Amino acid sequence: MTNMRTYEEEVRDFNWGISEKELGYKPGADINIAAYCSDRVCAMGKGNKLALIWEGHAGEVKRFTFNDMRLLTNSFAQYLVNLGLKPGERVCLFMDKVPELYFGFQAILKMGGIAQPLFSAFGSESLITRLADAGTAAVITQKKHVAKVRVLLNDVPTLRRIIIVDDDGLKPLREKEVALHMEKEPRLESFPIYPSKAETPSVLHYTSGTTGKPKGAQHVHYSLISQYISAKYVLDLKEDDVYWCTADPGWVTGTSYGIIGPWANGVTQCVLDAGFKAESWYRFIEAHKVTVWYSAPTAIRSLMKEGDEIVKKFDLSCLRHLCSVGEPLNAEAVLWSKKVFGLMFHDTFWQTETGSMMVTNYPTMKIKPGSMGKPFPGVTATVVDLKTHEPITKAGIVGLIAIKEGYFWFVGRDDDVINTAGHLVGPFEIESALLEHEAVAESAVVGKPDPVNMEVVKAFIALKPGFQASKMLELDIMNFIRKKLSPLAMPQEIEFVPGLPKTRSGKIMRRVLRAQEWGEEIGDTSTLEND
Amino acid sequence: MAELKDAILDYVKKEYLEEDDDREISYDTPLISGGIVDSFSMVSLKRFLETKYSIQIPDAKATPEAFDSVNNILKMLEEFNVR
Numbered sequence: 001m002t003n004m005r006t007y008e009e010e011v012r013d014f015n016w017g018i019s020e021k022e023l024g025y026k027p028g029a030d031i032n033i034a035a036y037c038s039d040r041v042c043a044m045g046k047g048n049k050l051a052l053i054w055e056g057h058a059g060e061v062k063r064f065t066f067n068d069m070r071l072l073t074n075s076f077a078q079y080l081v082n083l084g085l086k087p088g089e090r091v092c093l094f095m096d097k098v099p100e101l102y103f104g105f106q107a108i109l110k111m112g113g114i115a116q117p118l119f120s121a122f123g124s125e126s127l128i129t130r131l132a133d134a135g136t137a138a139v140i141t142q143k144k145h146v147a148k149v150r151v152l153l154n155d156v157p158t159l160r161r162i163i164i165v166d167d168d169g170l171k172p173l174r175e176k177e178v179a180l181h182m183e184k185e186p187r188l189e190s191f192p193i194y195p196s197k198a199e200t201p202s203v204l205h206y207t208s209g210t211t212g213k214p215k216g217a218q219h220v221h222y223s224l225i226s227q228y229i230s231a232k233y234v235l236d237l238k239e240d241d242v243y244w245c246t247a248d249p250g251w252v253t254g255t256s257y258g259i260i261g262p263w264a265n266g267v268t269q270c271v272l273d274a275g276f277k278a279e280s281w282y283r284f285i286e287a288h289k290v291t292v293w294y295s296a297p298t299a300i301r302s303l304m305k306e307g308d309e310i311v312k313k314f315d316l317s318c319l320r321h322l323c324s325v326g327e328p329l330n331a332e333a334v335l336w337s338k339k340v341f342g343l344m345f346h347d348t349f350w351q352t353e354t355g356s357m358m359v360t361n362y363p364t365m366k367i368k369p370g371s372m373g374k375p376f377p378g379v380t381a382t383v384v385d386l387k388t389h390e391p392i393t394k395a396g397i398v399g400l401i402a403i404k405e406g407y408f409w410f411v412g413r414d415d416d417v418i419n420t421a422g423h424l425v426g427p428f429e430i431e432s433a434l435l436e437h438e439a440v441a442e443s444a445v446v447g448k449p450d451p452v453n454m455e456v457v458k459a460f461i462a463l464k465p466g467f468q469a470s471k472m473l474e475l476d477i478m479n480f481i482r483k484k485l486s487p488l489a490m491p492q493e494i495e496f497v498p499g500l501p502k503t504r505s506g507k508i509m510r511r512v513l514r515a516q517e518w519g520e521e522i523g524d525t526s527t528l529e530n531d
Numbered sequence: 532m533a534e535l536k537d538a539i540l541d542y543v544k545k546e547y548l549e550e551d552d553d554r555e556i557s558y559d560t561p562l563i564s565g566g567i568v569d570s571f572s573m574v575s576l577k578r579f580l581e582t583k584y585s586i587q588i589p590d591a592k593a594t595p596e597a598f599d600s601v602n603n604i605l606k607m608l609e610e611f612n613v614r
Contacts, residue, residue: 057565096566121569144552171551277564277595302570306594421571471582478575479546487571 002363004233007374014377019229023264030195031221033202034077034106036228037263038070039193050268053242053288054099057274062099066266069103072182074191076100076107079180080138083161087112087194089137090204093249094118094127094145097273100165100182101249104140105259109202112194113137114218116204119250124148125433125484129213130206131156140180142166150174198222205252207352208426210416219355223256224264226356230376231261234348235292236321236363244270244285245294251423252352253325257294261356278306282314289318296326298421300333300345301452311340321363323348326422327454328410331370347372349408352424359408371407381408416510418447418455423488425457427510430491433484434459437477439467444500446514448493459491460513462499469496532605532614540601542579547572558602563595573598580604586611 004010024040025031038051047067054062064072085091091113095101101117108115116134118127120142127148131139138161139149149162153175160176167179196202202221206214231237235257243262247253262269270288274280276299285293322337322345329347337345346361349372359381361373375381382391383401392399402409418425427445434443441464447455461477463469474494482490501512515522536558544556547568554567562568568576577593580586588607597607608614 057561144549144554147550147552170553273566275561275563275566275568275595276570277599279596280564471578475575475578475582478578482572482575487569490571490575492571492574 003236003238004362004364007362007365007377010233010377016225016229016378019225023225023228025225027198031198031224032109032193032196033221033224033260033264034073034109035193036224037106037260038066038073041066041263041266042070044266046266049266051263052099052102053268053270054097055270055272055274055284055288056098064099066263069106069263071187071189072103072185073106073110074188075185076103076180076182077110077191077193078188079185080107080111080113083138083163083178085111085113085138085161088114088201090114090116090134092116092118092131092134092136092139094120094122094139094141094149095165096120096142097248097271098142098165099271100140100180102259102271103182104165105249105255109196109221110191110193112196112200114201114204115255117249117255118206119248119486119488120145121488122148122250122486123482123484124151126429126486126489128152128155129429130216131159133206133213134204134216137161138163140165143168146177196221203255203355205255205352208417208424208429210426211428212426213429214426217252217353217355223355224260226376226378227256227261228264230357230360231257231265231267234346234357234360234362234376235261235294235323237262237265237267237292239266241291242268242270242289242318243292243294244272244288244290246272246281246296246299247294247325252355253294253296256355257325276302278303278310279313282311282316285316285319286314291318292321292323293319294323294325295345296422297324297329297333298327298453300324300329300337304333304336305452308340316341319343322346323361325350327419328372329370334367334369344369349373349410368407371404371409373408374406375408386414416446416514418445418457420447420450420455420457420488421453425489430457430459430481430485430489433481433489434461434477436484437480439463439473440477442500442508444508444510444513445491446510446517448517450492456492457489458493458495458517460495460497460500462497535608535614536601536605538583539580539604543568543576543601546575546579558605559600561599562601563599568598570595580608584608584611584613586613 051066051069052064091108105115135158140163162177163180199220201218203219205217208214245258249255272284322343324345325348334344344367348357348360350358359372416427430445431443434440441462443461445459448458450456478490501509
């Protein structure tokens with residue numbers, strides 16, 4: 001028995017008021033996401049139910065009930081208030097997937113702040129861009145990442161506090177730094193939760209575009225309504241489920257469906273704070289009896305690469321529903337999961353900007369492998385002409401998204417944004433950073449096809465006079481970008497070139513290089529400088 | 532052998548730990564599953580080994596398991612007669 005009836009029945013009867021009613025929300029009333037994640041669940045008599053099963057890379061396991069989560073987020077929120085942080089201020093979470101990340105997120109919302117989670121592998125330059133743009137007031141981080149925050153104090157004048165959650169007292173704290181030991185703080189039975197309204201800002205994520213710096217997508221507390229109901233319908237979360245979302249809360253999936261949606265549904269979540277290893281993942285599913293698993297195509301393809309035999313070493317019969325997000329899920333991966341797990345991954349499509357699922361596959365709808373599915377009930381989706389923005393009504397036109405028998409299919413994208421392992425990377429940000437390397441005169445960055453990550457970053461680089469192309473220089477540039485921006489932005493391949501294709505007005509034509517990588521037609525080159 | 536071991540360990544410490552990260556890393560410390568080197572950064576570690584020891588590591592051999600500790604890396608390098 002699934003939470004959804006047939007797709008057609010849900011589409012026919014759906015309105016967002018259904019979700020509001022289930023959550024006990026009335027338009028105009030207070031709505032605070034964090035209160036719905038723990039206080040409300042406790043008030044429903046589920047305080048002793050497990051909210052979080054956390055496992056670290058060394059195998060240590062911590063368990064927190066919904067009541068633990070309520071008390072710890074109360075204490076954490078009070079701590080932030082005592083530091084002088086105010087409602088409406090942006091507070092960055094810059095941590096690995098430790099419990100403090102999940103509870104700190106809710107604490108920020110409880111005191112009326114705006115949570116700004118950032119991927120902990122980001123380098124200092126990526127941090128500066130996003131913190132300076134947001135005017136961030138405080139950063140919550142770990143000892144191992146604090147060096148990357150210390151170097152940006154001059155660039156982010158709004159930053160008043162750096163909160164370190166695992167300080168061991170061995171080294172003195174520096175300017176603006178304070179230590180918080182969440183689990184040692186007195187557990188507060190009550191905290192005056194900020195009376196946020198539907199349109200009060202809640203979460204700020206950054207997403208990359210073709211041009212310029214990454215842009216902030218700020219969500220509001222009312223996003224709960226769609227995150228709750230989509231988690232219930234699409235992830236099919238139920239009372240006895242143990243749910244594992246593999247996404248990092250530095251990205252939108254990790255907050256919308258790794259914190260808000262499942263906990264608002266009162267469901268037990270598992271978190272594995274460790275790097276990817278097929279054997280560790282399967283063991284984690286078996287050990288914690290995961291029933292619903294939300295992952296990403298790159299992870300699924302990485303598991304495929306490790307083969308079928310390893311799966312047989314584990315009892316994964318606990319799994320009952322699988323979903324995927326981040327990039328198009330290829331048909332082979334869907335069919336492989338059916339073969340080895342006896343279950344197909346359900347692809348879901350949505351964006352940082354939407355904050356919740358838009359076009360997805362459902363437990364009660366037949367999957368067409370390779371398709372992203374159909375619009376979520378209550379969402380109207382259509383394909384529009386790129387130039388006129390008018391809906392396309394004629395059949396048989398080849399574009400970037402196709403619709404066939406109501407199912408949506410990803411065909412391709414026409415911009416320069418690189419989707420690597422489900423994360424969007426903007427070429428401009430990498431090209432700007434490359435120019436800061438002493439050997440680089442100019443560069444162009446494009447996505448290159450990759451069987452596991454869909455795309456990886458490739459850089460074409462023209463060197464300054466006096467520098468010679470070499471393997472060592474290539475490695476040096478790779479590491480330079482990895483540390484400055486992030487491992488995702490690091491070019492996995494560098495091609496040294498004498499010059500780059502440009503328009504007569506001097507603009508680098510990335511599409512020529514991209515076409516070369518993808519083996520596509522280059523298209524109109526009439527504006528090429530050296531034609 | 533000891534020299535090779537230390538060269539790799541030193542490189543990992545220098546390149547993949549932040550300035551204030553005082554975690555102790557030994558030859559057996561899990562690098563990939565321990566979150567010190569992620570799957571993207573593994574490409575740069577592979578490139579380092581290839582450049583320093585003039586070898587080509589095929590993608591099929593560059594698995595998270597093979598890179599999961601300095602000792603695992605040494606075992607893999609032996610296949611390329613790097614000792």
